[in-house]
Amino acid sequence: GQSLEQPSEVTAVEGAIVQINCTYQTSGFYGLSWYQQHDGGAPTFLSYNGLDGLEETGRFSSFLSRSDSYGYLLLQELQMKDSASYFCAVGDSSYKLIFGSGTRLLVRP
Amino acid sequence: NAGVTQTPKFQVLKTGQSMTLQCAQDMNHNSMYWYRQDPGMGLRLIYYSASEGTTDKGEVPNGYNVSRLNKREFSLRLESAAPSQTSVYFCASSERGYYGYTFGSGTRLTVV
Numbered sequence: 001g002q003s004l005e006q007p008s009e010v011t012a013v014e015g016a017i018v019q020i021n022c023t024y025q026t027s028g029f030y031g032l033s034w035y036q037q038h039d040g041g042a043p044t045f046l047s048y049n050g051l052d053g054l055e056e057t058g059r060f061s062s063f064l065s066r067s068d069s070y071g072y073l074l075l076q077e078l079q080m081k082d083s084a085s086y087f088c089a090v091g092d093s094s095y096k097l098i099f100g101s102g103t104r105l106l107v108r109p
Numbered sequence: 110n111a112g113v114t115q116t117p118k119f120q121v122l123k124t125g126q127s128m129t130l131q132c133a134q135d136m137n138h139n140s141m142y143w144y145r146q147d148p149g150m151g152l153r154l155i156y157y158s159a160s161e162g163t164t165d166k167g168e169v170p171n172g173y174n175v176s177r178l179n180k181r182e183f184s185l186r187l188e189s190a191a192p193s194q195t196s197v198y199f200c201a202s203s204e205r206g207y208y209g210y211t212f213g214s215g216t217r218l219t220v221v
Contacts, residue, residue, distance in 0.1 A: 008149075012129025030206075030207035030208075031207055031208060032208075033208065033209075033210075035210075041214075042199060042213060042214050042215055043152065043199070043210075043212050044211040044212070045209050045210060045211070048208050048209065050208075087151060087152065089152075089171065091206070091208065093141060093206070093207070094205075094206050094207055095157065095159040095165075095207070096140075096154060096157050096159075096167065096206055096207070097142075097154075097205035097206075097207060097210065098154065098168075099144075099151045099152040099153075099154075100151055101149065101150060101151040102151050
């Protein structure tokens with residue numbers, strides 16, 4: 001079967017660093033992506049890892065280990081506007097993504 | 110640059126009614142998707158179209174049909190709405206099927 005596991009909720013303080021983990025089990029693998037969704041909004045693309053290692057985009061970094069079927073999203077210098085849900089997603093074929101259930105991040109002052 | 114446009118944004122249906130959700134993208138993307146999002150369950154794929162002229166079932170296709178009208182447009186039809194189809198529906202498009210999806214703003218559907 002196919003499954004993606006990520007924590008349901010994470011709380012952190014403004015200015016801190018937070019890591020959101022994702023483990024996956026899928027029939028195929030075409031990379032791990034991360035999406036952000038604010039309440040009432042649409043998901044927006046954050047990052048993509050096709051190969052092992054770390055990808056950095058400003059305050060956000062994403063990591064992938066294909067041998068461990070594991071990845072994470074790292075958010076640094078947290079801001080209040082980072083409060084949102086974060087979804088990991090795996091390309092299980094070259095044509096589609098399967099999404100995890102999402103991690104709700106609450107940033108406290 | 111509109112991106113992905115969904116209509117309508119809100120809809121209330123009675124059980125048994127039918128309706129079509131419309132989606133159009135102006136980015137010349139090959140692939141288009143319909144997802145539904147329920148509280149605590151993330152995004153579940155209903156149907157997708159890898160390229161113009163093709164459609165395939167996703168994780169939860171029962172009760173839905175789709176039409177890829179042309180490269181720009183991908184519609185989702187509920188033939189006989191049920192309360193279990195109350196959800197937020199998102200259309201998305203992508204140049205590469207596994208990467209960099211652009212989502213529409215969603216349709217909030219309530220079936221009573």
